[in-house]
Amino acid sequence: MDAELQAARLFGQASMLAMAGWLVLVVSIALNWRRGRDLVAGIALPSLLSLGYVAIIATHWSSAEGGFSSLSDVSRLFQSPWMLLAGWVHYLAFDLFVGAWIARDAEHHGVSRWLVIPVMPVTLLFGPMGLVAWLVIRLAHAPLTFSPTRAFARKNRP
Numbered sequence: 460m461d462a463e464l465q466a467a468r469l470f471g472q473a474s475m476l477a478m479a480g481w482l483v484l485v486v487s488i489a490l491n492w493r494r495g496r497d498l499v500a501g502i503a504l505p506s507l508l509s510l511g512y513v514a515i516i517a518t519h520w521s522s523a524e525g526g527f528s529s530l531s532d533v534s535r536l537f538q539s540p541w542m543l544l545a546g547w548v549h550y551l552a553f554d555l556f557v558g559a560w561i562a563r564d565a566e567h568h569g570v571s572r573w574l575v576i577p578v579m580p581v582t583l584l585f586g587p588m589g590l591v592a593w594l595v596i597r598l599a600h601a602p603l604t605f606s607p608t609r610a611f612a613r614k615n616r617p
Contacts, residue, residue: 466540470547473511477551480504481558485579488562488572501559508552515545550586558582561593570600 480500487495518541525536537543558579565575574596582589 463540466544469511469515470544473508473544473548473551476504477508477555480555481579481583484555484558484562485576488565488576488579491572493566496559496562500555501563505552505556505559508548508555512545512548512552515541515548519545554582554586554589557586557590561590564593564597568597568601570597 483495483504484500486492487500519539520542523536523539523542525534525538525542526532527536537546561578561582562572562575564570565572575593578589578593578596580589581592
């Protein structure tokens with residue numbers, strides 16, 4: 460199979476996997492289903508996407524031109540369909556992970572899930588803009604107790 464066609468096929472598969480993750484995440488938020496939010500959308504699917512990223516980088520990095528030292532180098536790097544795919548999968552994995560973190564943080568701080576759900580498509584489509592939107596909502600609800608790392612602490616540990 461042609462390398463560009465293979466990369467395009469993997470692009471579609473990674474995108475569908477991420478969309479499934481976002482669907483699970485939003486439904487999990489709406490239904491207050493922690494396992495779907497934390498295990499499926501928060502760990503399993505971002506991990507699968509991350510493993511795909513690692514595989515792409517491991518097999519195609521050495522043949523890629525360009526780099527990260529200038530915008531011109533980054534542009535040259537992304538001329539490779541494989542490096543462009545790696546960049547896309549990187550976005551998919553991290554944006555989903557951040558979306559799940561936002562959902563956990565909202566629950567931890569008692570912010571209504573109905574305020575969180577509209578932030579999810581913004582996070583999916585525009586990553587950092589969704590994070591900023593969440594932080595504004597979050598700070599408006601509890602400005603003195605903000606602690607992003609506390610969102611990972613489990614309530615009522617045995």
